[in-house]
Amino acid sequence: MVDAAAGSAAGRSETARLEAFSDAVIAIAMTILALELRVPILEAVTSKNLVSAILDQWPSYFAFALSFTTILIMWINHHARLSLVDRIDGLLMFANGFLMMAIVALSYPTALVGEYLNTPAGRAAAVTYGLAVLATSAAWNIFMLALRPERGLLRPGVPPEVIATTRRRVAIGFLIYLVATGVAAVNAYLGLGIMTAMWVFWATFAYRALNRRERWSADATSLEVEATSPSDG
Amino acid sequence: MVDAAAGSAAGRSETARLEAFSDAVIAIAMTILALELRVPILEAVTSKNLVSAILDQWPSYFAFALSFTTILIMWINHHARLSLVDRIDGLLMFANGFLMMAIVALSYPTALVGEYLNTPAGRAAAVTYGLAVLATSAAWNIFMLALRPERGLLRPGVPPEVIATTRRRVAIGFLIYLVATGVAAVNAYLGLGIMTAMWVFWATFAYRALNRRERWSADATSLEVEATSPSDG
Amino acid sequence: MVDAAAGSAAGRSETARLEAFSDAVIAIAMTILALELRVPILEAVTSKNLVSAILDQWPSYFAFALSFTTILIMWINHHARLSLVDRIDGLLMFANGFLMMAIVALSYPTALVGEYLNTPAGRAAAVTYGLAVLATSAAWNIFMLALRPERGLLRPGVPPEVIATTRRRVAIGFLIYLVATGVAAVNAYLGLGIMTAMWVFWATFAYRALNRRERWSADATSLEVEATSPSDG
Amino acid sequence: MVDAAAGSAAGRSETARLEAFSDAVIAIAMTILALELRVPILEAVTSKNLVSAILDQWPSYFAFALSFTTILIMWINHHARLSLVDRIDGLLMFANGFLMMAIVALSYPTALVGEYLNTPAGRAAAVTYGLAVLATSAAWNIFMLALRPERGLLRPGVPPEVIATTRRRVAIGFLIYLVATGVAAVNAYLGLGIMTAMWVFWATFAYRALNRRERWSADATSLEVEATSPSDG
Numbered sequence: 065m066v067d068a069a070a071g072s073a074a075g076r077s078e079t080a081r082l083e084a085f086s087d088a089v090i091a092i093a094m095t096i097l098a099l100e101l102r103v104p105i106l107e108a109v110t111s112k113n114l115v116s117a118i119l120d121q122w123p124s125y126f127a128f129a130l131s132f133t134t135i136l137i138m139w140i141n142h143h144a145r146l147s148l149v150d151r152i153d154g155l156l157m158f159a160n161g162f163l164m165m166a167i168v169a170l171s172y173p174t175a176l177v178g179e180y181l182n183t184p185a186g187r188a189a190a191v192t193y194g195l196a197v198l199a200t201s202a203a204w205n206i207f208m209l210a211l212r213p214e215r216g217l218l219r220p221g222v223p224p225e226v227i228a229t230t231r232r233r234v235a236i237g238f239l240i241y242l243v244a245t246g247v248a249a250v251n252a253y254l255g256l257g258i259m260t261a262m263w264v265f266w267a268t269f270a271y272r273a274l275n276r277r278e279r280w281s282a283d284a285t286s287l288e289v290e291a292t293s294p295s296d297g
Numbered sequence: 298m299v300d301a302a303a304g305s306a307a308g309r310s311e312t313a314r315l316e317a318f319s320d321a322v323i324a325i326a327m328t329i330l331a332l333e334l335r336v337p338i339l340e341a342v343t344s345k346n347l348v349s350a351i352l353d354q355w356p357s358y359f360a361f362a363l364s365f366t367t368i369l370i371m372w373i374n375h376h377a378r379l380s381l382v383d384r385i386d387g388l389l390m391f392a393n394g395f396l397m398m399a400i401v402a403l404s405y406p407t408a409l410v411g412e413y414l415n416t417p418a419g420r421a422a423a424v425t426y427g428l429a430v431l432a433t434s435a436a437w438n439i440f441m442l443a444l445r446p447e448r449g450l451l452r453p454g455v456p457p458e459v460i461a462t463t464r465r466r467v468a469i470g471f472l473i474y475l476v477a478t479g480v481a482a483v484n485a486y487l488g489l490g491i492m493t494a495m496w497v498f499w500a501t502f503a504y505r506a507l508n509r510r511e512r513w514s515a516d517a518t519s520l521e522v523e524a525t526s527p528s529d530g
Numbered sequence: 531m532v533d534a535a536a537g538s539a540a541g542r543s544e545t546a547r548l549e550a551f552s553d554a555v556i557a558i559a560m561t562i563l564a565l566e567l568r569v570p571i572l573e574a575v576t577s578k579n580l581v582s583a584i585l586d587q588w589p590s591y592f593a594f595a596l597s598f599t600t601i602l603i604m605w606i607n608h609h610a611r612l613s614l615v616d617r618i619d620g621l622l623m624f625a626n627g628f629l630m631m632a633i634v635a636l637s638y639p640t641a642l643v644g645e646y647l648n649t650p651a652g653r654a655a656a657v658t659y660g661l662a663v664l665a666t667s668a669a670w671n672i673f674m675l676a677l678r679p680e681r682g683l684l685r686p687g688v689p690p691e692v693i694a695t696t697r698r699r700v701a702i703g704f705l706i707y708l709v710a711t712g713v714a715a716v717n718a719y720l721g722l723g724i725m726t727a728m729w730v731f732w733a734t735f736a737y738r739a740l741n742r743r744e745r746w747s748a749d750a751t752s753l754e755v756e757a758t759s760p761s762d763g
Numbered sequence: 764m765v766d767a768a769a770g771s772a773a774g775r776s777e778t779a780r781l782e783a784f785s786d787a788v789i790a791i792a793m794t795i796l797a798l799e800l801r802v803p804i805l806e807a808v809t810s811k812n813l814v815s816a817i818l819d820q821w822p823s824y825f826a827f828a829l830s831f832t833t834i835l836i837m838w839i840n841h842h843a844r845l846s847l848v849d850r851i852d853g854l855l856m857f858a859n860g861f862l863m864m865a866i867v868a869l870s871y872p873t874a875l876v877g878e879y880l881n882t883p884a885g886r887a888a889a890v891t892y893g894l895a896v897l898a899t900s901a902a903w904n905i906f907m908l909a910l911r912p913e914r915g916l917l918r919p920g921v922p923p924e925v926i927a928t929t930r931r932r933v934a935i936g937f938l939i940y941l942v943a944t945g946v947a948a949v950n951a952y953l954g955l956g957i958m959t960a961m962w963v964f965w966a967t968f969a970y971r972a973l974n975r976r977e978r979w980s981a982d983a984t985s986l987e988v989e990a991t992s993p994s995d996g
Contacts, residue, residue, distance in 0.1 A: 081320075085372070087780075088324035091787035092558075094867065096332060099795060101871040103878050111887035114879060118891060129864065136860050139784065158500070161369050165362065168327065172334035179336050180347060188344035192351060267857070314553075318605065321557035325791075329565060391733070394602045398595065401560065405567035412569050413580060421577035425584060547786075551838065554790035562798060624966070627835050631828065634793065638800035645802050646813060654810035658817060 082157075083146050086164060090139045093168045097128050097135075100175040124178030127193075130256070131174040133263050135167055138200065148211065148226065150219040156210040163203035170196055181252060190252035194245030197259060201238040208234050237262070315390075316379050319397060323372045326401045330361050330368075333408040357411030360426075363489070364407040366496050368400055371433065381444065381459065383452040389443040396436035403429055414485060423485035427478030430492060434471040441467050470495070548623075549612050552630060556605045559634045563594050563601075566641040590644030593659075596722070597640040599729050601633055604666065614677065614692065616685040622676040629669035636662055647718060656718035660711030663725060667704040674700050703728070781856075782845050785863060789838045792867045796827050796834075799874040823877030826892075829955070830873040832962050834866055837899070847910065847925065849918040855909040862902035869895055880951060889951035893944030896958060900937040907933050936961070 101124055104117035142163075149156070173193040180189040208231045211217060213224045240262060248255020334357055337350035375396075382389070406426040413422040441464045444450060446457045473495060481488020567590055570583035608629075615622070639659040646655040674697045677683060679690045706728060714721020800823055803816035841862075848855070872892040879888040907930045910916060912923045939961060947954020 081376070084317075084783075085320055085324060087784055088321055088787055089328055091784060092325055092328040092791055093331070094863070095788055095791040095795060096328060098792070098867045098870050099332065099798065101868070103871075103874045106884065109879070109882045109884045111884045114875075114884035114887035118875075118887070128868065132864050132867070133860070136863075140856070143780070157373070161366070164327070164369070165365050168331045168365070169334070169361065171331045172336075175336045176347075176351075180342070183342045185339065185342045185344045185347035188347035188351070314609070317550075318553055318557060321554055322561055325558055325561040326564070329561060332565065390606070394599070397560070397602070398598050401564045401598070402567070402594065404564050405569075408569045409580075409584075413575070416575045418572065418575045418577045418580035421580035421584070547842070550783075551786055551790055554787055555794055558791055558794040559797070562794060565798065623839070627832070630793070630835070631831050634797045634831070635800070635827065637797045638802075641802045642813075642817075646808065649808045651805065651808045651810045651813035654813035654817070 078152055079149050082152055089164045094132055094135045097131050097171050097174055100178060123181035127174045127177040130260055131170050137266055148218055148222045151217055159206040159210050163207060166200040166203050186252035187249055190248035190255045191245055194248050198241050201241050204234045205238055311385055312382050315385060322397045327365055327368045330364050330404050330407055333411060356414035360407045360410040363493055364403050370499055381451055381455045384450055392439040392443050396440060399433040399436050419485035420482055423481035423488045424478055427481050431474050434474050437467045438471055544618055545615050548618060555630045560598055560601045563597050563637050563640055566644060589647035593640045593643040596726055597636050603732055614684055614688045617683055625672040625676050629673060632666040632669050652718035653715055656714035656721045657711055660714050664707050667707050670700045671704055777851055778848050781851055788863045793831055793834045796830050796870050796873055799877060822880035826873045826876040829959055830869050836965055847918055847921045848916055850916055858905040858909050862906060865899040865902050885951035886948055889947035889954045890944055893947050893954060897940050900940050903933045904937055
């Protein structure tokens with residue numbers, strides 16, 4: 065009873081609203097990370113002691129920067145992936161909800177790492193952080209499962225290779241985070257280092273893709289180029 | 298002096314702005330829940346102690362997930378219900394304001410449950426949580442009261458059965474939350490369990506509705522189908 | 531070099547962006563009020579003690595509801611007033627910035643009242659709250675000063691009486707808050723009671739205006755009706 | 764394969780989304796500053812003691828107002844600069860991300876200044892604040908580097924002088940903040956005073972520019988006027 069064009073327009077509008085809502089949640093999640101940067105309490109209040117106390121908090125700054133960058137890159141990815149979507153169904157809706165929950169919750173392990181990284185409890189903090197990142201990675205895998213071409217949510221003209229490539233990437237990502245979390249149980253710094261390297265790698269990748277495509281868009285043409293590029297995968 | 302079409306267009310624009318504002322409040326309310334996940338303070342700082350302390354905080358994670366999901370589902374419902382609205386009057390405006398206040402305030406009983414569920418004060422925490430959920434449910438009932446067809450706020454073509462069905466549902470919801478709050482006064486876990494089951498049930502319902510309708514929209518045709526579906530009510 | 535129509539369109543777009551930004555700030559300011567609702571710390575953890583502690587926090591709930599409603603009504607007013615604006619200049623920009631700062635800062639005196647109202651320091655908390663409300667009222671007065679018709683920021687067709695009426699109202703509001711703050715120095719409850727009565731009065735007024743105008747819009751016709759209505763002022 | 768007009772339209776849409784996201788982050792960053800205004804804890808709870816304690820917190824209010832105004836002015840500048848942009852590439856994307864991180868993190872040194880300015884640790888707090896402001900200034904310099912005309916991100920018709928003028932200004936700004944941070948190491952009040960004077964100066968400048976251009980827009984004509992105005996630079 066609803067013709068295809070109107071249906072597609074309504075679907076896009078829902079997608080736009082879901083994206084706007086997700087953008088808001090992501091923006092807030094990034095910002096509240098700063099609330100975990102706590103003013104140090106000094107026994108003797110001198111400039112020298114305050115400088116020492118501020119420097120001693122370096123794990124907090126590291127964890128803040130790591131989580132902020134992580135969520136920022138996820139925002140870019142979220143946009144790129146939603147730009148392929150024509151309409152939303154229940155599975156995608158709840159995959160997105162799970163992803164939002166995992167992103168929002170990231171402030172907690174971030175604070176844990178900030179508080180405990182350079183203490184004897186550092187490994188427990190780093191493993192907890194790894195598990196939280198694994199939760200976001202799991203959400204991404206469900207998200208991409210919902211976008212399988214045969215489920216019919218994609219915009220017309222999106223080549224199946226784009227979905228296949230991204231699905232493979234998020235699956236490999238999950239495995240690497242699994243390894244990094246295991247490593248963190250032995251050496252907190254090494255485990256977190258692998259996770260940081262992953263974001264540096266993905267940021268570099270996103271940066272190059274952005275420049276290679278000449279402009280940041282999601283038209284089918286450029287996606288096809290990306291999907292068949294030998295440097296991908 | 299204003300012709301009907303222009304009036305309707307202006308009304309839609311106000312509705313869109315109210316929805317955008319409500320979306321922002323809901324997104325922030327969901328996100329600040331994470332701020333109640335507090336980093337544990339250890340007496341002896343070891344990885345083993347930190348793991349224990351993190352595991353002991355399970356009521357906080359449960360309460361976070363419960364409230365996050367609750368508010369997420371309310372967001373979906375809020376959108377579905379506002380999509381029926383053509384213009385806003387005072388009663389709807391204040392019903393929406395009351396609903397926003399109740400949603401925002403939910404972070405407080407969430408923190409209470411996180412702190413006290415597995416203590417001798419668990420029942421008081423669970424009852425307080427139940428009362429807060431009852432407040433959101435009351436707000437929904439006023440909201441739907443404002444949408445009665447005879448009040449003239451609905452978009453043309455919205456079948457009265459849609460409103461009647463939803464009004465019945467939110468009224469029944471209020472009664473079940475009343476029972477769950479009463480049960481929580483006797484057994485905190487059972488009371489919260491009923492509330493959790495409600496959200497699982499409603500999420501499942503929303504999920505099925507989303508798929509049954511084939512796309513997430515609010516056109517009168519699909520609403521009529523929903524309203525007359527034998528599985529409803 | 532820019533024709534009038536294009537200029538006006540660009541102006542409206544800037545106004546829309548300022549409104550969207552202000553909406554975001556207001557939505558967040560409302561939501562973070564909930565963070566001042568603190569979980570009580572009990573000496574002996576029993577349900578009875580928790581119930582007592584929760585009930586003892588009633589000033590926090592009262593202050594939360596008062597500030598939430600205050601900001602919500604300001605949001606409605608902000609929208610109604612910006613809907614008269616065609617373009618923004620420096621004075622309006624900074625009046626709006628000052629207003630945002632005052633609204634955002636309201637969470638601090640709200641927490642003060644929640645903490646100290648029913649203590650011997652109640653009057654100091656209530657006076658501080660009154661001063662903060664006076665700051666928002668001062669911002670509104672500057673805001674309306676920027677909208678004087680001779681300054682040329684208004685949309686074509688906005689009758690000067692609308693501005694004059696609103697200017698008179700916000701000026702009277704400032705005087706009443708001044709009195710209420712003075713009263714709070716003698717009796718905290720009475721001072722806050724006057725402020726609460728003001729919001730109830732304004733909410734009732736907004737509610738009636740919303741219904742009288744038949745729909746929530748800002749077209750010049752309905753504004754003229756409002757400005758000349760005998761119940762105004 | 765994509766014609767220029769369509770490419771430009773898609774580019775503008777991405778720019779609009781980046782701006783909306785940045786607006787959200789900036790709005791939240793401004794608002795959470797209020798969370799650092801902490802309710803004082805009194806030994807003897809009397810109105811007199813509460814008044815003293817509130818007055819003693821003046822560094823917190825000063826720091827709040829300074830950072831709020833700083834971020835508000837950055838918001839205005841961010842908008843003015845993004846209005847010159849036609850499309851986004853990797854460098855601009857990450858300059859913007861770095862800027863957002865620096866803005867969000869500003870709440871931490873703001874709280875430091877509020878806590879320690881009028882203590883023997885005041886200089887360390889003021890220097891830390893200066894370093895944080897330097898980080899935002901560095902981000903702006905990278906941002907403007909990304910907008911160099913030869914990089915091809917600008918909208919057609921943007922005169923190169925506009926970019927050159929702004930680049931010179933943000934470079935000079937960096938140097939002044941460097942000096943102010945150095946001064947803060949000797950005298951905290953003087954260092955912060957220079958930073959405050961900078962914002963007052965820039966706010967005055969923005970205010971005048973807003974009025975001189977007659978309306979707050981970014982059309983090439985008015986920009987050319989600004990760029991060649993003798994009062995600039």
